[in-house]
Amino acid sequence: xxxxxxxxxxxxxxxxxxxxxxxxxxxxxxxxxxxxxxxxxxxxxxxxxxxxxxxxxxxxxxxxxxxxxxxxxxxxxxxxxxxxxxxxxxxxxxxxxxxxxxxxxxxxxxxxxxxxxxxxxxxxxxxxxxxxxxxxxxxxxxxxxxxxxxxxxxxxxxxxxxxxxxxxxxxxxxxxxxxxxxxxxxxxxxxxxxxxxxxxxxxxxxxxxxxxxxxxxxxxxxxxxxxxxxxxxx
Numbered sequence: 001x002x003x004x005x006x007x008x009x010x011x012x013x014x015x016x017x018x019x020x021x022x023x024x025x026x027x028x029x030x031x032x033x034x035x036x037x038x039x040x041x042x043x044x045x046x047x048x049x050x051x052x053x054x055x056x057x058x059x060x061x062x063x064x065x066x067x068x069x070x071x072x073x074x075x076x077x078x079x080x081x082x083x084x085x086x087x088x089x090x091x092x093x094x095x096x097x098x099x100x101x102x103x104x105x106x107x108x109x110x111x112x113x114x115x116x117x118x119x120x121x122x123x124x125x126x127x128x129x130x131x132x133x134x135x136x137x138x139x140x141x142x143x144x145x146x147x148x149x150x151x152x153x154x155x156x157x158x159x160x161x162x163x164x165x166x167x168x169x170x171x172x173x174x175x176x177x178x179x180x181x182x183x184x185x186x187x188x189x190x191x192x193x194x195x196x197x198x199x200x201x202x203x204x205x206x207x208x209x210x211x212x213x214x215x216x217x218x219x220x221x222x223x224x225x226x227x228x229x230x231x232x233x234x
Contacts (some may be wrong), residue, residue: 004228012123032073035089045070061132069089070093171193177195185211196216
């Protein structure tokens with residue numbers, strides 16, 4: 001059971017929690033799959049293999065994704081793909097650096113109303129620093145947050161560090177995010193509470209079996225956060 005009287009900080013994931021990201025990545029993936037489908041049995045498995053192998057060196061983000069996309073195209077398609085086809089795939093991949101970062105439904109209205117609540121609002125997300133900073137600026141949501149933390153990964157270690165940076169104990173943190181693997185499981189492990197709001201598509205490397213936990217609340221609409229917190233204000 002979440003004791004909301006203990007919560008001092010609400011941390012929000014960014015990609016696919018505050019704005020749509022994965023569907024743009026999925027469009028590039030489908031572009032790749034169309035190119036390499038004649039030369040392999042399961043195109044998605046080929047990309048997953050490349051991304052898994054690159055994760056330790058490249059981490060998460062648009063640039064890492066672009067390298068894996070082109071590497072997969074070269075490895076599977078080889079000489080069958082023309083320079084023009086590869087250039088078009090590269091251009092499509094790089095366009096992710098300028099995805100609109102339009103807030104998802106109910107996000108901005110909810111953040112506006114949360115300004116009246118006695119919580120500190122922060123962004124806690126993973127990815128490439130410049131890319132994530134630029135998306136936050138384009139989203140127009142930066143003004144609602146007192147702290148932004150962008151990290152290369154989100155495990156128990158990074159969650160503990162976030163609490164230290166904010167001078168709170170884990171039980172005083174409420175994490176809101178779409179990824180069970182990156183947002184929810186590590187937060188619960190360190191003793192924080194969490195709200196899970198799933199997105200309609202999930203990156204293969206973020207898949208995790210469903211979680212049931214006394215400090216986890218599951219919602220389907222972003223503004224349900226207000227209903228959960230409502231009794232906290234007069």
